[in-house]
Amino acid sequence: MLLLLSGRVEKISTRDNLFGSRRQAALIGGDAMLDNRPSQHTYRASSFLRVLRLPVGLYTEVIRRNGLLDNVRHVANMRIFLNKTNLFSEGLPVAVLDALLTARRNGTFNPASLLAAMIFR
Secondary structure, three states: EEEEEOOOOOEEEEEOOOEEEEEEOOOEEEEHHOOOOOOOOOOEEEEOOEEEEEOOHHHHHHHHHHOOHHHHHHHHHHHHHOOOOOOOOOOHHHHHHHHHHHOOOOOOOOOHHHHHHHHOO
16 A cells, blocks of 8 residues: 655546546555455556555554444445546545545435425425
């Protein structure tokens, strides 16, 4: 797992036809490391990079010891979902995306009532 300290990285997902970029403070490989699976994206340096290599075992151990594993997994799944959309594929700084995901409220909506709420608003 890498923490991008400076520079710019292109994120490529040809399967979903999405292309984006990552800037400083972005984690690269964080989504895949929780479940020990390969990344679904290809990353390519588009400028000179400075990165900090974070040992996966150390990162996961800190998460587990602090009782954060379930929350981090949920946020990672939401991040994966958002990164597959055109709106968020360019990537947001880690702090901004985490603030959005922390402030979110989950809910289930009946499509008819959601449409009615949008029309009569």
